[in-house]
Amino acid sequence: MPSSRPHRPALSLSQKLAALATLVSNKLLPLFAFRKHRAEDMPPEALIGKGVRFVKRIYRLRVIGLGIGFFCVAAGFLQALVAPPLWVLLVFHGFIWPHLARYWALNSAIPYRAERRNLVIDAGFGGFWIAAMQGNLIPATVIIAMLSMDNIAAGGMRLFVRGLYASLTGFALGWLLLGFEFTPQSDLTTIVACLPMLVLYPLVLGKSTYDMSKKLAERSRAFEIVSQQDGLTGLLNRRYWETQLIEEFDNCHRGTHDSCLLLLDLDHFKNINDTHGHLVGDEVLRNFSALLRENLRADDAIGRYGGEEFVVILRKTALAEALALSQRVIDKVREQRELGNRLQGCTVSAGLVPFSHTLEAHFSWLQRADHAMYCAKEQGRDCLMVEGEDGQVSAISDAEGGVMAATLLASVVAQTHAAVFSKQRPQA
Numbered sequence: 001m002p003s004s005r006p007h008r009p010a011l012s013l014s015q016k017l018a019a020l021a022t023l024v025s026n027k028l029l030p031l032f033a034f035r036k037h038r039a040e041d042m043p044p045e046a047l048i049g050k051g052v053r054f055v056k057r058i059y060r061l062r063v064i065g066l067g068i069g070f071f072c073v074a075a076g077f078l079q080a081l082v083a084p085p086l087w088v089l090l091v092f093h094g095f096i097w098p099h100l101a102r103y104w105a106l107n108s109a110i111p112y113r114a115e116r117r118n119l120v121i122d123a124g125f126g127g128f129w130i131a132a133m134q135g136n137l138i139p140a141t142v143i144i145a146m147l148s149m150d151n152i153a154a155g156g157m158r159l160f161v162r163g164l165y166a167s168l169t170g171f172a173l174g175w176l177l178l179g180f181e182f183t184p185q186s187d188l189t190t191i192v193a194c195l196p197m198l199v200l201y202p203l204v205l206g207k208s209t210y211d212m213s214k215k216l217a218e219r220s221r222a223f224e225i226v227s228q229q230d231g232l233t234g235l236l237n238r239r240y241w242e243t244q245l246i247e248e249f250d251n252c253h254r255g256t257h258d259s260c261l262l263l264l265d266l267d268h269f270k271n272i273n274d275t276h277g278h279l280v281g282d283e284v285l286r287n288f289s290a291l292l293r294e295n296l297r298a299d300d301a302i303g304r305y306g307g308e309e310f311v312v313i314l315r316k317t318a319l320a321e322a323l324a325l326s327q328r329v330i331d332k333v334r335e336q337r338e339l340g341n342r343l344q345g346c347t348v349s350a351g352l353v354p355f356s357h358t359l360e361a362h363f364s365w366l367q368r369a370d371h372a373m374y375c376a377k378e379q380g381r382d383c384l385m386v387e388g389e390d391g392q393v394s395a396i397s398d399a400e401g402g403v404m405a406a407t408l409l410a411s412v413v414a415q416t417h418a419a420v421f422s423k424q425r426p427q428a
C-alpha cells in the first residue's frame with residue numbers, strides 16, 4: 001500500500017555529518033562538560049573525591065532501571081524492525097553501560113559530578129531510543145517519565161532541565177542518523193513489556209529515596225547532638241547551655257515555676273595539670289562530669305562553661321532542694337578523696353543563686369552565680385555559697401547542707417516508696 005506521508009527530500013551523507021557535528025559541538029558537549037563555576041557552588045578542590053555513596057546508589061538504580069527498561073525499548077524495536085547495530089547498542093546500554101558508568105564515575109576526580117554527567121548521558125540515550133522506535137508512544141512516555149524522575153530525584157530542576165536538553169539532543173541525533181517517521185501506535189506486546197518499568201521502577205526509586213532521607217534525618221539528628229555537646233565531657237557546651245538558660249529565665253520570669261542556677265569550679269585544677277599532665281587533667285574533667293550526671297537529675301541542664309568551670313540549671317527546684325542537691329555534689333567530690341584518684345584529690349567550690357524577679361536578664365543570673373562561686377573561693381574553697389535576692393552571699397555549713405541533703409534523700413525515698421506501694425496495690 002503506498003504511503004500517504006508527504007515525501008521529504010533526503011539529506012546527503014555530508015549534509016547529515018555536518019549537521020551532526022554542529023549539534024554535537026553546540027549542544028551535546030556543553031552538557032557533558034563541567035559547568036561554569038557559580039558563586040554559590042563549592043570550589044572544585046573542595047569536591048575532590050566527593051559523591052562515592054551517590055555513585056553507588058545511582059549504580060543500583062541504573063542496573064535495575066536500564067535492565068527492565070531494555071525490554072521496554074526492545075518491544076519498540078520489534079515493532080519498528082530496527083537494524084542489528086541498534087540491538088547491539090541497546091544491549092550495551094541496558095547491561096554493560098551501568099557497570100562502565102560506575103567505574104568511570106568512581107575513577108573520576110569528582111565522582112559526584114561524573115555521576116551527574118552519566119545521568120545526562122542516560123537522558124541522551126533515552127532521546128535516541130525514542131527516535132529509533134519512531135516515537136512509539138507508550139515506551140517513549142515511560143522512558144521520558146522515568147528518566148525525568150531520576151534526574152529530579154538526583155539533582156533537582158537543574159539536572160532535570162539538563163536531562164531534557166540531552167534527551168532532545170539524543171532524539172535529534174537519532175533522527176539525523178536513522179530518519180524519523182512518527183509511528184505512535186504501541187501494540188499489546190510493547191504495552192505489556194513496559195509494565196514492569198512502569199510498576200517496579202517507581203517502587204525502587206521511592207524506596208531508595210526513602211532510605212536516603214531516613215539516613216539524612218539520622219545524620220542531622222546526630223549532628224544536632226554533636227553541635228550541642230562539649231567535645232571533652234559530653235555535657236552541654238557553653239553556647240547551647242546559654243540558650244537553655246535564656247529559655248529557663250523566660251519561663252521563671254513568666255512565673256511558670258522557680259529554678260536555681262549552680263556554678264561549680266574545681267579547686268586548684270592547675271596543680272593537677274602541672275603535676276600529672278594535661279591528659280590526667282582531661283580525665284579528671286571527664287570524671288567530674290560523670291559525677292555530676294550521676295548525682296543530678298535528668299531534667300537538670302548540666303553544661304561545661306569553660307576550662308574547669310561547670311554550670312547547672314536546676315529546673316523547677318526551690319532553694320531548699322537546690323541546696324541539698326548542691327551539697328550532695330560537694331560531698332560526693334569529697335568522698336572521691338577516700339575512694340581513689342578519680343578526681344586526683346580535687347575539691348569543688350560552688351555558687352548557688354535562686355531565680356529572682358529582680359534579675360534583669362539571664363546574664364545577671366549567671367553573674368550572681370559567678371559572684372557566689374568567687375566568694376566560695378575566697379572563703380577557702382571546697383564549699384557552697386548562696387546569693388539571695390538581696391545580693392547577700394551566705395555560706396552553707398556542711399551541717400546545714402548535710403541536713404538538707406538527708407531531708408531530700410528521705411523525701412526521695414518516701415516518694416519512691418509511695419510509688420512502689422501504689423503500684424503494688426491495684427486501684428479500685
Ligand SMILES: Nc1nc2c(ncn2[C@@H]2O[C@H](COP(=O)(O)OP(=O)(O)OP(=O)(O)O)[C@@H](O)[C@H]2O)c(=O)[nH]1
Pocket residue numbers: 232265266267268269270271273277278279280281282285306307308377
Ligand atoms: N587538662 C585540661 N586543662 C584545662 C582545660 N581547660 C582549662 N584547663 C586548665 O585549667 C587550669 C585553670 O587554672 P586556674 O584558672 O588558675 O584555676 P585553678 O588552678 O583551678 O585555681 P582556682 O580556680 O583558683 O582554685 C589552667 O591550667 C588551664 O590550662 C582542659 O580542657 N583540659
